[in-house]
Amino acid sequence: MVSELVAQRAYATQAGTERFVQRHSHGKSADAYTKLEHLSLSSLGMGTYLGRADDAVDAAYHLAIVEAVRRGVNVIDTAANYRCQRSETVVGKALAELMASGEIFRSEVLVASKAGFVGFDGAPPADPMAYLRARTVDAGLCA
DSSP states (O other), X not given: OHHHHXXXXXXXXXXXXXXXXXXXXXXXXXXXXXXXXXXXXXXXXXXXXXXXXXXXXXXXXXXXXXXXXXXXXXXXXXXXXXXXTHHHXXXXXXXHHHHHTTSOOGGGOEEEOOOSOXXXXXXXXXXHHHHHHHHTTTTTSOO
């Protein structure tokens, strides 16, 4: 139980993804899930790239993510630059809701994200260059 609580805050694990597949694979075709390295993953994943950076799209993504996971999808693609960081935020909120309700453990879902891109925070700023400069050069991350 302690190791599961640690994994709850971490990442997808072999034991977690296998448990997820066992709960969700009944009645599905043999190719509904696949093995990638040591993880058992749904053959279909949920992407979060497209859409406006607004509350309505956030709400639609939230509902879609929750429903997809409930129906057996355990692969979610996101990134900081998707929809001005809003996609990563909504993925986190949807998974937190599912974990809080006891429907999943964090170790059961693979979240694929990307790093290295400085995205806008919530909405495009009035001066994009000043925003990027403040978060990179002025922060000492690059020259």
